[in-house]
Amino acid sequence: MAPPVLAVSGLNVRFHTNDGVLTAVNDLSFELGEGECLGIVGESGSGKSQTFMAALGLLADNGEAGGSVRFRGQEILNAPRKVLDGIRGNRISMIFQDALSALTPTMRIGNQMTELLARHRRLGRNEARARAIEALEGVRIPDAAARFSSYPFELSGGMRQRAMIALATLCGPEVIIADEPTTALDVTVQSQVLRLLDGLRQRTRTSIVLITHDLAVVAGLCSRVMIMYGGRVVETGPVREIFRNPRHPYTQALLRSMPSMTTDPGTDLPAIPGQPPDLENLPPGCPFADRCEHVFERCLEQMPSLVPVGDRHSKACHLEPGP
Numbered sequence: 150m151a152p153p154v155l156a157v158s159g160l161n162v163r164f165h166t167n168d169g170v171l172t173a174v175n176d177l178s179f180e181l182g183e184g185e186c187l188g189i190v191g192e193s194g195s196g197k198s199q200t201f202m203a204a205l206g207l208l209a210d211n212g213e214a215g216g217s218v219r220f221r222g223q224e225i226l227n228a229p230r231k232v233l234d235g236i237r238g239n240r241i242s243m244i245f246q247d248a249l250s251a252l253t254p255t256m257r258i259g260n261q262m263t264e265l266l267a268r269h270r271r272l273g274r275n276e277a278r279a280r281a282i283e284a285l286e287g288v289r290i291p292d293a294a295a296r297f298s299s300y301p302f303e304l305s306g307g308m309r310q311r312a313m314i315a316l317a318t319l320c321g322p323e324v325i326i327a328d329e330p331t332t333a334l335d336v337t338v339q340s341q342v343l344r345l346l347d348g349l350r351q352r353t354r355t356s357i358v359l360i361t362h363d364l365a366v367v368a369g370l371c372s373r374v375m376i377m378y379g380g381r382v383v384e385t386g387p388v389r390e391i392f393r394n395p396r397h398p399y400t401q402a403l404l405r406s407m408p409s410m411t412t413d414p415g416t417d418l419p420a421i422p423g424q425p426p427d428l429e430n431l432p433p434g435c436p437f438a439d440r441c442e443h444v445f446e447r448c449l450e451q452m453p454s455l456v457p458v459g460d461r462h463s464k465a466c467h468l469e470p471g472p
């Protein structure tokens with residue numbers, strides 16, 4: 150088997166706050182294969198974004214990361230800034246929910262693109278411009294040559310999201326981290342943007358991490374999914390397997406609360422009773438215990454470790470053989 154493009158091992162992310170130390174990501178390990186689309190699902194605050202902020206050296210000043218993140222075998226966690234500058238936006242790109250904040254508002258789209266190319270590639274002016282327009286055409290922005298001179302605010306939300314994807318893919322990254330890339334978009338634009346990413350993956354074998362709180366998005370695009378809760382992986386496996394045979398009560402609850410095709414897309418998701426855990430006061434046992442309908446004594450005392458329950462399928466739950 151080919152070595153993974155990205156290998157995360159025992160990753161921890163902590164933040165120092167006025168009230169003490171908060172653990173946002175707890176002993177996280179996973180691998181991302183070439184051309185693979187891995188879904189990461191979990192409620193808000195489960196540690197999805199900070200996992201990748203840590204990996205790319207983008208944590209806030211009060212944050213610190215431990216463990217290991219290897220990119221094609223090279224350790225990049227807490228790597229020198231120069232190393233990370235050479236990787237970010239070039240070999241690993243991020244796409245965010247909010248294109249407006251990812252793009253520089255005072256700079257024409259085209260100039261942002263040619264500047265990125267100037268930083269990472271030796272290209273002449275005309276060549277860079279041609280490459281940028283090609284990238285805008287690649288994400289099906291109509292009249293790309295004209296849009297090259299537009300400012301971000303002059304584009305619609307959907308078009309802006311496409312421009313950000315064009316920027317993220319400009320240097321031909323090996324990995325794209327798409328962090329809730331379509332959450333702010335309406336359903337039609339959402340599926341267009343997702344199809345765009347999937348087409349890119351198939352054409353170029355780019356590996357994609359798709360972060361979302363929506364299992365339906367994962368079902369359409371990813372081959373494997375990792376469910377996070379309270380900074381930990383609670384279940385992971387092939388998407389089909391997780392949908393057919395979810396083994397963790399949290400995954401089961403997520404699936405039950407999944408909107409059907411007829412649900413208004415504006416509805417808040419997902420309605421699982423109770424609150425996400427307080428990361429500053431995590432219980433000694435399973436973080437999901439106080440919301441779990443199957444909770445028993447051991448769950449309150451001991452954190453379950455992630456154990457295999459099938460082919461490439463693992464769960465972190467004390468219930469045996471499983472709910």
Ligand SMILES: Nc1ncnc2c1ncn2[C@@H]1O[C@H](COP(=O)(O)OP(=O)(O)O)[C@@H](O)[C@H]1O
Nearest residue numbers: 164173192193194195196197198199200209428
């Ligand atoms: N700079 C910070 N200081 C303190 N806590 C933070 C900071 N940044 C993020 N967090 C906390 O880390 C946790 C995980 O955040 P995040 O990874 O963004 O969640 P997700 O992307 O799953 O919604 C959250 O509880 C968040 O409040």
Ligand SMILES: [Mg+2]
Nearest residue numbers: 197198199328
């Ligand atoms: Mg997030």
